Amino acid sequence: MSQRTERRGIHVDQSDLLCKKGCGYYGNAAWQGLCSKCWREEYQRVRQKQIQDDWALAEKLQREEEAAYASSHGAQTQSHPQSSAPQPHPGHASMGPFSKFEEKKTNEKTRKVTTVKKFFSPSSRTAPKKETQEGKTPSPSISRHASFETDQVTKDFVDFLKNLQKPGREIHKQCRAFIVNMSSKKDLSADELSECVQDFYQNMADRLMSHFKGSSESVEQVMDQVEKYIMTRLYKSVFCPETTDDEKKDLATQKRIRALHWVTIQMLCVSMDEEIPEVSENVVKAITDVIEMDSKRVPRDKLRCITSCSKHIFSAIRITKNEPASADDFLPALIYIVLKANPPRLQSNIQYITRFCNPSRLMTGEDGYYFTNLCCAAAFIEKLDAQSLNLSPEEFERYMSGQASPRFNSSEVDWSQTGPAPPVTNPVLAQLNHNLELLSGLSSRQETLMEAAQSLQADLLSWPEGVQREVNNILEKYPLEILPREVSAIDANNMDNDNLPPPLTPQVFAG
Amino acid sequence: MSAMRVDAKVVMLGKESVGKTSLVERYVHHRFLVGPYQNTIGAAFVAKPIQVGEKVITLGIWDTAGSERYEAMSRIYYRGARAAIVCYDLTDSSSFQRARFWVKELQNCEEHCKIYLCGTKNDLVEADRSVRQIDYHDAQDFAEEIGAQHFETSSKTGINVDELFQKIAEDYNSTAFQYMTAEETGVDLGLKKDSYFYSCCHNN
Numbered sequence: 001m002s003q004r005t006e007r008r009g010i011h012v013d014q015s016d017l018l019c020k021k022g023c024g025y026y027g028n029a030a031w032q033g034l035c036s037k038c039w040r041e042e043y044q045r046v047r048q049k050q051i052q053d054d055w056a057l058a059e060k061l062q063r064e065e066e067a068a069y070a071s072s073h074g075a076q077t078q079s080h081p082q083s084s085a086p087q088p089h090p091g092h093a094s095m096g097p098f099s100k101f102e103e104k105k106t107n108e109k110t111r112k113v114t115t116v117k118k119f120f121s122p123s124s125r126t127a128p129k130k131e132t133q134e135g136k137t138p139s140p141s142i143s144r145h146a147s148f149e150t151d152q153v154t155k156d157f158v159d160f161l162k163n164l165q166k167p168g169r170e171i172h173k174q175c176r177a178f179i180v181n182m183s184s185k186k187d188l189s190a191d192e193l194s195e196c197v198q199d200f201y202q203n204m205a206d207r208l209m210s211h212f213k214g215s216s217e218s219v220e221q222v223m224d225q226v227e228k229y230i231m232t233r234l235y236k237s238v239f240c241p242e243t244t245d246d247e248k249k250d251l252a253t254q255k256r257i258r259a260l261h262w263v264t265i266q267m268l269c270v271s272m273d274e275e276i277p278e279v280s281e282n283v284v285k286a287i288t289d290v291i292e293m294d295s296k297r298v299p300r301d302k303l304r305c306i307t308s309c310s311k312h313i314f315s316a317i318r319i320t321k322n323e324p325a326s327a328d329d330f331l332p333a334l335i336y337i338v339l340k341a342n343p344p345r346l347q348s349n350i351q352y353i354t355r356f357c358n359p360s361r362l363m364t365g366e367d368g369y370y371f372t373n374l375c376c377a378a379a380f381i382e383k384l385d386a387q388s389l390n391l392s393p394e395e396f397e398r399y400m401s402g403q404a405s406p407r408f409n410s411s412e413v414d415w416s417q418t419g420p421a422p423p424v425t426n427p428v429l430a431q432l433n434h435n436l437e438l439l440s441g442l443s444s445r446q447e448t449l450m451e452a453a454q455s456l457q458a459d460l461l462s463w464p465e466g467v468q469r470e471v472n473n474i475l476e477k478y479p480l481e482i483l484p485r486e487v488s489a490i491d492a493n494n495m496d497n498d499n500l501p502p503p504l505t506p507q508v509f510a511g
Numbered sequence: 512m513s514a515m516r517v518d519a520k521v522v523m524l525g526k527e528s529v530g531k532t533s534l535v536e537r538y539v540h541h542r543f544l545v546g547p548y549q550n551t552i553g554a555a556f557v558a559k560p561i562q563v564g565e566k567v568i569t570l571g572i573w574d575t576a577g578s579e580r581y582e583a584m585s586r587i588y589y590r591g592a593r594a595a596i597v598c599y600d601l602t603d604s605s606s607f608q609r610a611r612f613w614v615k616e617l618q619n620c621e622e623h624c625k626i627y628l629c630g631t632k633n634d635l636v637e638a639d640r641s642v643r644q645i646d647y648h649d650a651q652d653f654a655e656e657i658g659a660q661h662f663e664t665s666s667k668t669g670i671n672v673d674e675l676f677q678k679i680a681e682d683y684n685s686t687a688f689q690y691m692t693a694e695e696t697g698v699d700l701g702l703k704k705d706s707y708f709y710s711c712c713h714n715n
Contacts, residue, residue, distance in 0.1 A: 029686075029687065030687060032623075047590075050586070050590060050620070054586065054587065057583070216516060217516070220516070314555070324536070325555065326531070326532035326555060326574055327523075327531075327532070327555045327573075327574035327575050327576045327577075328527060328532070328576050328577060328578065330555045330576070331576040331581060332576070365516075365517045365558075365571060366517075366556050366558065366571070368520075368571075369555070369556040369571070369573055370556070372573075372587055372588060372590075375587050376581065376584040376587050376588070379583075379584050379587065380580075380581065380584060383583065387580070388580040
């Protein structure tokens with residue numbers, strides 16, 4: 001540290017600032033002395049490797065477990081690999097004409113897989129190609145066929161950039177160019193696509209940083225908009241792409257969660273008491289939020305759903321325990337919520353966020369924390385076994401095969417524990433009873449309403465009669481008397497007035 | 512919603528009930544949990560700004576679940592962390608074994624993560640020396656061996672808690688220092704920007 005302090009203000013040798021890899025660009029201490037490009041390569045590789053390792057481990061564990069399961073149960077329920085296998089990669093066929101891009105690929109594994117796939121599906125080459133092309137026109141005017149949602153995003157983006165004037169136009173130009181560019185790279189692997197997007201973020205952030213003179217707040221604001229615009233546009237082509245096995249993983253996870261339907265809140269040691277109405281309300285909201293994640297397009301919005309879900313879980317725990325929740329409470333609760341919700345395309349969403357989210361947010365901030373917990377929950381569910389639920393392997397097997405249901409036992413225990421006073425322990429039954437009460441209340445209110453309506457009808461019927469009666473009464477009291485009227489003949493008074501000319505007498509004209 | 516910008520990720524590791532959450536709680540809210548508290552929602556993630564010299568460093572403090580059933584996933588947690596507080600209970604020797612495990616994991620997987628070894632519940636040891644199971648010098652030797660900082664803290668009395676987090680922020684600041692000096696000398700880092708912007712993506 002002292003060494004570095006000395007350096008302050010003293011001339012720094014140019015070579016100290018250059019990228020350690022010797023590519024000629026300037027390095028940066030925050031990137032271990034590499035330039036942004038080398039750093040990205042380095043960092044991306046390490047990160048991807050870690051992710052792959054994690055998944056590989058999870059997969060291995062699951063395979064082992066499945067193998068154990070299969071050996072003890074024979075071929076009883078082993079049909080699932082077929083259901084997800086048949087149609088996974090028609091998109092590979094369309095790679096043929098773009099073979100020049102293949103040379104760019106550094107990922108040996110993907111390449112091998114691709115060639116093998118191509119070899120096996122020569123007949124299906126034309127059909128899927130048409131399909132992919134009508135969806136995503138590779139012409140520069142891709143913006144034309146955008147849906148309403150993307151139009152709206154474009155409009156918002158342009159409006160936002162107008163405030164920035166000249167640099168705004170530049171940003172827009174870069175983004176458009178990038179999107180057009182990306183649309184011609186559909187045949188790249190997901191990791192390479194991710195790298196492109198992340199590179200773009202990095203470069204854009206660097207540029208903005210120098211433009212705003214280091215005001216990280218403004219930079220982040222613009223970056224949020226950029227991310228929103230780009231990812232809404234690219235969503236269809238990069239979410240759960242055909243080049244990956246994301247879809248297969250989604251199906252596997254979904255199946256796995258369904259098979260674990262019997263896991264109870266007690267087994268996970270979750271400190272949430274769903275009998276408290278406020279808690280169950282929060283649980284429902286948390287479930288809704290985590291399901292809603294799939295409907296969002298922008299990685300940031302997806303993260304927001306996770307954060308909101310987590311906040312509801314924290315409220316639920318706090319209400320139950322009367323003290324702030326720690327991570328020891330939170331993770332099991334999140335696992336429970338994920339098991340209950342079975343969120344659609346969970347793995348795809350996790351992968352999508354990992355690949356295309358602005359990394360500064362993902363790695364350190366609050367959203368990143370909750371996202372990491374979600375990844376953990378997903379990993380835990382995948383490799384969940386008897387030990388992690390404090391069950392004996394035999395019990396676990398029985399529950400997995402559906403021969404026994406722990407729910408039954410546990411509710412019996414609850415019955416004996418709670419005694420006769422609260423007759424219902426199952427939250428579903430409680431809900432049901434509650435609904436029945438509501439319904440009966442509703443029907444009694446409806447009866448009252450009907451009565452009121454009938455009395456109103458009776459009133460209405462008797463009303464004209466009453467009015468008639470009153471009118472008659474008044475008529476009787478004040479009968480109609482017609483007073484004799486003195487009619488005076490106007491002409492009678494001036495009968496003998498001579499001044500008047502004589503009346504005209506008819507004259508006869510004889511023809 | 513999470514408007515606070517976070518500079519460095521700090522992850523708390525340690526066996527269940529060694530007092531990770533209490534440590535964070537003590538540091539952030541200056542209190543020790545003895546009864547029910549209603550005013551915070553959760554203490555699992557905290558963003559805490561710390562004054563270091565003229566700068567403010569915001570630490571994002573990540574609490575982790577200590578239970579062994581989640582051990583396999585701990586790597587997901589400390590990925591990208593700049594500092595890790597590995598906690599052990601001064602009155603529980605098994606917790607120190609677990610701390611050793613995490614130190615090894617960290618050294619293998621996160622070489623850029625600084626390790627801070629932290630013995631908790633110092634107040635118990637102060638009150639009654641016989642409950643101490645981890646000798647100060649043993650822990651100190653271990654810390655030196657792995658190149659870690661070593662603290663003995665008490666969330667109840669607050670001893671060494673602020674010092675621990677202050678040290679983390681200072682260490683982070685000094686590693687980020689090189690970058691700062693480079694900017695101050697006035698070398699134009701933006702000179703070559705144009706040449707590599709889009710160098711890999713903009714080729715049509």
